[in-house]
Amino acid sequence: MDGSARILPDRLNSGFSSLIKSWETLLLAVAIAVFIVNTFTSPYFLDPWNLSDATFNFTEKAMIAFAMALLIISGEIDLSVAAIIAIASTAMGYAVQLGAETPTLVLVGVGVGLACGAFNGLLVTRLGLPSIVVTIGTMSLFRGLAFIILGDKAYTGYPADFAFFGQGYVWWVLSFELVLFVIVALIFAIILHRTSFGRTIYAIGNNPTAALFSGVRVQRVKFVLFLLTGLMSGIAAICLTSRLGSTRPSIAMGWELEIVTMVVLGGISILGGSGRIPGVVIAALILGMVTFGFGLLNVPGIVMSIFIGLLLIGVIALPRVLSQLVKAKAQ
Amino acid sequence: MLDHKGTVPVNVQDTNASPGATPILELSGISKRFPGVLALDDVGLKLYPGSVTALVGENGAGKSTIVKILTGIYQPDGGTIRIDGSAKRFATPHTATLSGVTAIHQETVLFDELSIAENIFLGHAPRNRLGLIDWSAMHTRAADMLANVGADVDPTAKLRDLGIANKHLVAVARALSVEARIVIMDEPTAALSHKEINELYALIESLRQTGKAILFISHKFDEIFKIADRFAVFRDGREIADGLIDDITPDDLVQMMVGRSVDQIFPARQHHQGTEVLRVAGYCHPTEFQDIGFSLHEGEILGFYGLVGSGRSEFMQALFGITKPSKGAVRIDGQIAVVRSPAEAINRGIVYVPEDRGKQGAVIGLPIFQNISLPSLSKTSRAGFIRLAEEFALARDYTARLDLRAASLDQDVGELSGGNQQKVVIAKWLATRPRVIILDEPTKGIDIGSKAAVHEFMAELASQGLAVIMVSSEIPEILGLSDRVIVMREGLMVEQFERDELTPEKLVRAAADIGEAA
Numbered sequence: 083m084d085g086s087a088r089i090l091p092d093r094l095n096s097g098f099s100s101l102i103k104s105w106e107t108l109l110l111a112v113a114i115a116v117f118i119v120n121t122f123t124s125p126y127f128l129d130p131w132n133l134s135d136a137t138f139n140f141t142e143k144a145m146i147a148f149a150m151a152l153l154i155i156s157g158e159i160d161l162s163v164a165a166i167i168a169i170a171s172t173a174m175g176y177a178v179q180l181g182a183e184t185p186t187l188v189l190v191g192v193g194v195g196l197a198c199g200a201f202n203g204l205l206v207t208r209l210g211l212p213s214i215v216v217t218i219g220t221m222s223l224f225r226g227l228a229f230i231i232l233g234d235k236a237y238t239g240y241p242a243d244f245a246f247f248g249q250g251y252v253w254w255v256l257s258f259e260l261v262l263f264v265i266v267a268l269i270f271a272i273i274l275h276r277t278s279f280g281r282t283i284y285a286i287g288n289n290p291t292a293a294l295f296s297g298v299r300v301q302r303v304k305f306v307l308f309l310l311t312g313l314m315s316g317i318a319a320i321c322l323t324s325r326l327g328s329t330r331p332s333i334a335m336g337w338e339l340e341i342v343t344m345v346v347l348g349g350i351s352i353l354g355g356s357g358r359i360p361g362v363v364i365a366a367l368i369l370g371m372v373t374f375g376f377g378l379l380n381v382p383g384i385v386m387s388i389f390i391g392l393l394l395i396g397v398i399a400l401p402r403v404l405s406q407l408v409k410a411k412a413q
Numbered sequence: 414m415l416d417h418k419g420t421v422p423v424n425v426q427d428t429n430a431s432p433g434a435t436p437i438l439e440l441s442g443i444s445k446r447f448p449g450v451l452a453l454d455d456v457g458l459k460l461y462p463g464s465v466t467a468l469v470g471e472n473g474a475g476k477s478t479i480v481k482i483l484t485g486i487y488q489p490d491g492g493t494i495r496i497d498g499s500a501k502r503f504a505t506p507h508t509a510t511l512s513g514v515t516a517i518h519q520e521t522v523l524f525d526e527l528s529i530a531e532n533i534f535l536g537h538a539p540r541n542r543l544g545l546i547d548w549s550a551m552h553t554r555a556a557d558m559l560a561n562v563g564a565d566v567d568p569t570a571k572l573r574d575l576g577i578a579n580k581h582l583v584a585v586a587r588a589l590s591v592e593a594r595i596v597i598m599d600e601p602t603a604a605l606s607h608k609e610i611n612e613l614y615a616l617i618e619s620l621r622q623t624g625k626a627i628l629f630i631s632h633k634f635d636e637i638f639k640i641a642d643r644f645a646v647f648r649d650g651r652e653i654a655d656g657l658i659d660d661i662t663p664d665d666l667v668q669m670m671v672g673r674s675v676d677q678i679f680p681a682r683q684h685h686q687g688t689e690v691l692r693v694a695g696y697c698h699p700t701e702f703q704d705i706g707f708s709l710h711e712g713e714i715l716g717f718y719g720l721v722g723s724g725r726s727e728f729m730q731a732l733f734g735i736t737k738p739s740k741g742a743v744r745i746d747g748q749i750a751v752v753r754s755p756a757e758a759i760n761r762g763i764v765y766v767p768e769d770r771g772k773q774g775a776v777i778g779l780p781i782f783q784n785i786s787l788p789s790l791s792k793t794s795r796a797g798f799i800r801l802a803e804e805f806a807l808a809r810d811y812t813a814r815l816d817l818r819a820a821s822l823d824q825d826v827g828e829l830s831g832g833n834q835q836k837v838v839i840a841k842w843l844a845t846r847p848r849v850i851i852l853d854e855p856t857k858g859i860d861i862g863s864k865a866a867v868h869e870f871m872a873e874l875a876s877q878g879l880a881v882i883m884v885s886s887e888i889p890e891i892l893g894l895s896d897r898v899i900v901m902r903e904g905l906m907v908e909q910f911e912r913d914e915l916t917p918e919k920l921v922r923a924a925a926d927i928g929e930a931a
């Protein structure tokens with residue numbers, strides 16, 4: 083055009099300045115605040131074993147939250163995750179009655195999780211149904227099947243070595259679940275932020291049509307994400323069942339909303355297209371610490387849900403309120 | 414075409430618009446800064462009653478920004494807006510409307526699920542004594558408005574049942590319903606057919622008669638010289654010139670816009686046809702097109718001409734794997750190719766630059782470099798892991814080749830002007846090293862400077878051996894670039910012309926199926 087070709091700079095803002103302004107930094111500040119408050123309000127909080135126990139508050143939910151984060155970034159959602167835990171746990175309990183050993187139980191848990199995820203994925207990608215409707219439907223379906231099979235009974239009698247997943251320790255206070263949580267967090271962070279698959283998730287979430295027109299296999303990616311969410315629900319079912327040592331049809335009741343809360347608090351846009359895994363990790367830690375701290379103080383569950391609700395609204399509203407204040411000052 | 418200028422004597426409106434008359438609206442010293450760009454730098458603009466002012470400039474010249482400031486969407490960083498001599502501040506779109514400013518946008522902002530009358534009167538519906546919406550008054554007034562703008566539609570029908578052209582007329586009716594004194598038209602003819610454009614001209618004429626000040630933004634020179642009384646030229650966020658349109662020629666205007674003379678708009682090309690790349694036979698779709706067949710060679714630009722709705726885009730999207738054809742075969746390099754998805758099309762070397770940039774072309778929300786690498790992720794990654802350095806290198810290379818104007822490669826494509834978004838989409842495809850590139854209305858809504866750049870680039874691609882298909886509704890573009898032209902009408906291929914037998918009349922006749930050119 084007019085003379086020499088221009089070479090554009092890669093980035094305008096340095097990594098540091100965008101890090102300071104990021105959602106993760108804000109969350110981290112909240113996490114530190116919660117930690118300090120907990121330390122001062124309860125003398126039992128800083129005990130290593132107590133802290134280790136506290137991690138069970140979030141490890142299983144967070145494993146699902148990572149997969150859910152990817153799904154929400156792509157513009158879909160899965161509200162059947164807790165019901166998948168119920169049906170996977172029921173299936174494992176049923177297998178125990180038939181004399182299954184631990185390896186078989188793991189296969190059953192993972193297999194049922196994958197099958198449920200595939201079912202959701204097929205309904206959404208093949209029939210083009212909205213995922214929120216599909217998974218509200220399958221939520222009732224999966225949970226209902228667990229109730230029909232179990233009634234008011236409970237499955238118990240899990241093999242002794244099955245207890246390791248939910249009750250075992252890898253080293254000192256490091257539980258198997260905590261280690262698994264860290265590994266899963268790393269795997270999902272790498273998938274989302276370092277692979278071309280992760281990149282296509284963002285593209286789909288921002289503009290599914292343009293992504294399709296750019297050669298992204300939109301339906302295939304979405305199907306894989308439902309499958310991943312089912313898989314993580316199956317793994318969480320194994321951990322939870324192992325920790326409780328029994329299966330009731332009401333297992334993990336209401337978890338789907340806690341998981342979505344964790345994801346949204348972690349900075350994943352509920353509209354899709356943006357958000358990062360580190361945010362979800364910090365959100366999991368915050369929710370875990372808040373639950374634990376309130377537990378130590380014998381605060382009733384309903385107060386806890388009120389507080390978490392306020393926390394969610396507060397953290398989401400804060401950046402908007404701040405930017406409006408800055409704007410008002412500037413004028 | 415322009416004889417109307419010569420024969421019409423200086424009339425009342427022109428006297429009004431001559432220097433000395435008081436402007437209704439006067440902008441002075443307006444500046445607006447965005448991160449990394451000074452979008453407007455100390456610009457002024459005057460609009461006179463009963464006068465059409467054409468605002469011209471390249472993409473990124475600041476035209477859209479000034480419209481947004483006038484309509485209260487953006488706040489200027491400096492400068493004053495005066496209406497009838499008194500200073501105003503448009504803090505919100507609503508205050509702009511109250512001051513008598515209304516705008517008809519490029520992409521109309523209307524609501525599909527509401528009725529036409531509701532769309533027209535949204536926010537200022539006539540009320541009855543109880544303060545409720547007076548539906549019968551609303552429908553009668555809407556019917557009047559629609560008749561005024563020449564839209565033959567039922568005001569109670571839902572907007573989504575209308576075609577794009579009628580939607581546009583509804584937008585015009587809406588703009589008029591607020592009894593504005595200053596009407597801004599941002600490329601109003603971009604989506605209209607020939608007949609509808611003439612109706613719009615008549616409408617603008619009647620607005621002029623009633624003393625409204627009209628700001629008319631357009632890239633089409635013939636219409637600027639047909640309907641505008643005055644002109645204002647912006648370049649790179651600065652005001653370059655303004656004055657009476659009668660005092661200048663189209664060449665002057667082009668020179669002011671681009672800051673250099675464009676003596677030859679279309680690049681000279683030597684057509685040397687290489688081997689056959691693509692052969693399509695008997696391509697059919699249940700509703701959109703029938704029996705399409707042609708062949709395409711290396712180094713060739715094949716034009717597809719036709720009216721809006723003639724099935725050209727639908728066929729191209731089937732070729733690209735978006736929609737499924739019911740019958741037909743595609744051969745690439747003589748081999749049968751089954752293309753069931755865009756991903757397969759890209760693998761086969763067929764890429765498609767869609768007409769709807771914002772919706773289908775660019776992934777708004779992702780940065781420039783990620784848009785460019787999206788179809789090439791397998792090249793910029795190893796075993797599925799992205800190599801960021803290679804990704805940036807790819808983006809740097811292709812943005813430089815297309816002379817993209819942006820602050821940095823990690824800028825959101827949504828912040829770019831239309832022409833620059835188009836460059837990102839083209840860069841994205843070139844990075845895949847395609848065999849066949851399909852461009853659907855490649856210069857729609859793009860200013861003349863970027864247009865020439867896109868044309869030059871297409872010619873260069875063809876000379877490098879790429880096979881190019883260009884869908885265009887602009888006759889000069891078809892005539893200036895195509896080696897061969899296929900005309901489509903109602904889903905059928907009706908004519909084929911070689912370059913040396915092409916005339917505008919033949920094209921128009923074939924496309925519209927009429928005995929004589931309009």
